Amino acid sequence: MIRIAIVDDKANNRRVIADKLSTNHFFSVVFQAVDGEDFLAQMRSLSDDDHPHIVLMDLEMPNIDGVSTIGTASSLYPAVKFVVLTIFDDDDKIFRAIRAGACGYLLKEESGPVIADMLMNLWESGAGPISPSIAYKILQMVQQPAAVVNEKEKQENIFQLSDREKEILQLLSQGLEYKEIGARTFISPNTVKKHCISIYQKLHVNSKALALKIAYTKGLI
Amino acid sequence: MIRIAIVDDKANNRRVIADKLSTNHFFSVVFQAVDGEDFLAQMRSLSDDDHPHIVLMDLEMPNIDGVSTIGTASSLYPAVKFVVLTIFDDDDKIFRAIRAGACGYLLKEESGPVIADMLMNLWESGAGPISPSIAYKILQMVQQPAAVVNEKEKQENIFQLSDREKEILQLLSQGLEYKEIGARTFISPNTVKKHCISIYQKLHVNSKALALKIAYTKGLI
DNA sequence: TTTAAAAATATCCAAATGGAGTATTATTTT
C-alpha cells in the first residue's frame, strides 16, 4: 500500500486528486494538508513509520508556499518523495521546485490513470513522474546554460534569505557563536541572534542543527 | 508530410525504426545514414527543401559518433530537430547529447505508436520527445548533487567513532536534543551528552555546529 | 515623498548546551 499525502489549499482540488487516486486500490491517502505550515506540522506529529511515501504538493499556497515547503521537508524527510502537482508550468516555478528537492512535476491536467500510473512507476522503479511538456522545459534548462545560470542565482533564494541572513548562516556553519559572529560582522550579538531566529523562521525549523542540515543539503553554504 | 532521417550503423535497427514509423502515413523516411560522416555528407548533398524535419540519431556509431554529429549538424541546420534514439541511458551520454543540441531523447524500447506519437507532438507543438526514464535523469542533473560527492570516504572511519557515537551523531544531525535522542535510544540524556562530548573530542571540535560541519563535509552522515 | 521593508539594537526568561568531574557495568583485548 502506497501512502500518499495531498497538500493543496483548495478543498475541491484535494478531493479531485484523492478521487483520481481512489480508482487504484494500491494508494492510500494518509493525510491532507491545506498549506505548507499545516503539512510540516502534521509531518512532525507523525512517526517515520506513518509518514507518506509520496507527497503531492501544490505550489501556490498561503502561509508557506510549495517550493519552500519542499525545500525544508525534503531535507528533513529524505525518504519521502515530493511530487509537484499544479496547474503552473512556467520555467521559474519548475526550476525552483526541482532545486528545492521535488522528484517529479505533474500538471493537474493529466488524467487520473496517467497520474496513478506515474506514481506507481515512481514507487516501483524510483523514476520521478514528469509531465511531457515539463520534461521538455527541463531539457531546455540543461540545453541553455545561460538561462540556467541566471536561474541558478535565484536558486539561492528558495528560502528568501536576505544577504545578511545568508552571511550569518555561513558564519553559523563555521561553528561561531553569537558573540563571535557579532565581532566579525561588527554588529551586536543580540542582532546576530535576531537574524538567526529570522533564518529559522524562513527555513521553517527551530534549531541551529536543523538549519545547518538544510543549509548543507541544499547547498546554501 | 513529416520528413524523417534515420542514422544508425545497424541496418536492422534502421529497418525496425522505419517500420515503426510506417504505420503512420504522415511520416516519410527521406533517407538513412550508417554513421555521422555519412549523414553529414548526405545533408550537404541535399537542398534545404529536401532536408529532413526530424533526424533520429543513434549515439554509438563509427567514424563520427552521434553526439558529435548532433553538435555539428544542429549548428549547420538549425531548422532540423535532432532526436536521440538509442538504447543507452547513462547520464553522461544524455547530458552530452542535450548540450550538443538534441531536442529529444528516446529509448529504443519505446513502442512504435509511442515514438510516432511523440514525433507528431514535436512536429505540432515543438515539444521535444523524451522517454520518461530519461526525463527523470535530466531532472536529477538539474538537482543538487550535494550528496553524491563524498561517497567513497563514507566507509572510512577516520575519526574512530564507535557505533554508538556514529548513531548519536546521526541523530544529532536530525536536530534532536539530548533528551529526544535519549528517548529514541533508550538511554539517559546524560549519557547522550557524554557521548556528544566524546564525539567532539574525537572530531577535535567543541560544538554541535562544528561537529555537524565535519560530519556533512566528510560524509559521516 | 510618504510608506513599507530590512537591518540593527536591546532585555527578559526558560531551556539546552558544553565542560569537567566521578563511578558502575559490560565487553574486548591482551
Next chain:
DNA sequence: AAAATAATACTCCATTTGGATATTTTTAAA
C-alpha cells in the same frame, strides 16, 4: 586474569540558545 575500551549515569556550573517583544535606524519601493 588483568587491562583497556565502551557504554552507562550522575552532579555542579557557567555559557549559549531560542523565543517573545520592543525600539530605532537605514534602505528601498510605491
